[in-house]
Amino acid sequence: MTADFAEGGLGRQCAVLCKAGCCRYYSLPLETPRTDAQFDDVRWYLMHEGTHVYKHAGDWYLLVMNECKNLLPNNLCGIYETRPRICREYDATDCEYTGEVEYELYFDGAAKLEAWLLERKARRKRAPAAKALAKRSPKVARSRKRA
Ligand code: SF4
Numbered sequence: 001m002t003a004d005f006a007e008g009g010l011g012r013q014c015a016v017l018c019k020a021g022c023c024r025y026y027s028l029p030l031e032t033p034r035t036d037a038q039f040d041d042v043r044w045y046l047m048h049e050g051t052h053v054y055k056h057a058g059d060w061y062l063l064v065m066n067e068c069k070n071l072l073p074n075n076l077c078g079i080y081e082t083r084p085r086i087c088r089e090y091d092a093t094d095c096e097y098t099g100e101v102e103y104e105l106y107f108d109g110a111a112k113l114e115a116w117l118l119e120r121k122a123r124r125k126r127a128p129a130a131k132a133l134a135k136r137s138p139k140v141a142r143s144r145k146r147a
């Protein structure tokens with residue numbers, strides 16, 4: 001976040017328009033869940049207040065909606081000169097406020113993950129039946145042609 005409050009300046013964008021959106025959470029990479037036990041762990045994370053899980057560009061992340069203690073009431077950084085590397089390197093011209101972040105999956109609670117797991121299970125059950133049907137179809141067509 002910068003202190004450039006001129007019209008169109010990044011300080012105005014961050015503090016006034018966005019209201020310091022990226023200072024109000026942190027996000028960490030997660031091991032990609034594959035087994036029932038791993039998905040159950042993710043379900044447990046999601047049972048905690050302010051905890052979200054998302055998948056972006058093939059990778060899974062834990063997102064914790066928890067405001068930074070250095071954020072001032074005017075949405076500026078209270079330790080701007082010594083702010084951590086991750087804050088200094090975050091590009092305000094290419095962030096979640098200025099651009100669209102595309103999530104492949106986004107769960108803001110355990111119920112959403114549970115629903116997605118059920119849907120995935122049903123999809124996987126249907127898949128072999130569809131495959132078998134696709135395999136059978138050419139044979140049916142050939143036998144009809146011969147007749
Ligand atoms: S999300 Fe973007 S606009 Fe919002 S405070 Fe962070 S860098 Fe600024």
Ligand code: SF4
Pocket residue numbers: 001022023024068069070071072076077078079080083084087
């Ligand atoms: S240290 Fe400053 S810039 Fe970084 S998250 Fe906290 S308030 Fe925002």
